[in-house]
Amino acid sequence: EEKILLVHSDSYRYFGAFDDDGKRFSYASTERNGRDFDLYTYDFITHSSKMIYESKFGFYPRAWRPKTSQLLMAEVRGEDAVNLYILDADSGKSNVLYNPDIAADFNSFAWKKNGEGFYFSSNLNGEMNEVLFYDVISHQTTTIVKNTLNLEKVRLCNNDKSLIWTINQNGYDKLQVLNLVNNKHQEIDIHKGVYELSCTSENNLLSVLVSSSDTPGTLYLHDLDTGLTKSFIDPEMAGINPQNLKHPKVVTFKARDGVTIQGLLYLPPVIHKGLTPPVVINVHGGPTSQSRPSWRPINQYLLGKGIAVLDINVRGSTGFGKKYARLDDKKNRLNSVRDLVDAINWLEKSGQVNSEKSAVMGGSYGGYMVNAVMGLYPSTFKAGASFVGVADWVRALKTASPGLKASDIIEYGDIREEKWQKFYANNSPINTVGKITSPMFFEHGVNDPRDPIEESDSMVKILRQNNVPVTYLRFSDEGHRISKVSNKILFYRELANFLERHLN
Structure with a gap:
């Protein structure tokens, strides 16, 4: 039987862990002031919550001592x-x-x-x-x-x-x-x-x-x-033969400043003689995440349509050392955007794909990367697909949820300070959206607490005013991620059609 232990609240909550005997669990919540994460326990015997630590900014519970x-x-x-x-x-x-x-x-x-x-x-x-x-x-x-x-x-x-x-x-x-x-x-x-x-x-x-x-x-x-x-x-494969699914190969290349960039390159199973396939570069979010060879159905679908995919780990990704993860911090932000251009140049020289038919896609921070590279380097990609991406860093950082503001200060700088407001005012994709000429695809949930819907709305508005072809999925019942199956089906169908249309 399902029971509601903590009633719905406008506060942000973060689940911790159950204690050793399972009589209570820990969690963090902003319910005190809407800003700082305090620590609480919920007691299954008294059916009540208790604040156990009043904190400032971002404190979170981890494992209980037995x-x-x-x-x-x-x-x-x-x-x-x-x-x-x-x-x-x-x-x-x-x-x-x-x-x-x-x-x-x-x-x-x-x-x-x-x-x-x-x-x-x-x-x-x-x-x-x-x-x-x-x-x-x-x-x-x-x-x-x-x-x-x-x-x-x-x-x-x-x-x-x-x-x-x-x-x-x-x-x-x-x-x-x-x-x-x-x-x-x-x-x-x-x-x-x-x-x-x-x-x-x-x-x-x-x-x-x-x-x-x-x-x-x-x-x-x-x-x-x-x-x-x-x-x-074993999983239900819906009639798909796993033997027909492709594994990536690990690739590395040098960026313009000598930094080694890693990625996972998926090549189509059938490549016609004398032809090289179109390619989509996929950028992960985070920004401190890592593209890994896990289950990605959109990759396998594109491969089946003859389109290669490069899951790239630009500088700032985790998994490659502490120094590498810091290479895009603060004023080094645009160096990671240039990694996408260098990736296309490397792919062209490698002869494995047709760089004249290339697109870039990504979600969350990856969506920002798409918005940025399409405006800063408008002739590089034939199409771009941005999901819940940032357009205006000043707005996005100021309105970020409490759970993100603490880490944002280290990664991006303190947006309350004038120097960072000026930096991001000058280095946000909204400033270069007018230079975008290639077709764009956007997806965003109206209820997104991380990147407000205004981020994509503002990009789409200007692009349409400039008569740039735009496909926009604006979900009224979604947030930072798509959760409903019907919306997922629509999203993947429209994204696949968009990429096929502009690459093939």
């Missing part, structure tokens, strides 16, 4: 960086665990059953995330595993005998297990893709949900004692 009233608490320092605290939910007292001079990422916490410490993923000590252990008694940090690649998704299973993590290698996950009893390390060979991991501390089973170019989600079970892995649940 058999105690304590939990970890993260303070936002940027899109991909936090400070870490331990908070007593009963007394409201907190202590700083990590507040490094150089901002770092702390995530994927796995407490030992006795509560003496926790394993986690962090780039505290360098460029890439390592697996670390924090001892609550001695307050010492120990490096458990380090690598030249990012180590992520830390889990502690099998009565604290098995420590599990993934290696992010060019977007693909590699699953690793360390037996904490005999110190034996092994790699688990599972269907290549991007993994979601789940286990309990009481038994020896690890579930691995795989998302890949050829599966929307296959569930595997791995026995941590015997080492055996079996497919447990």
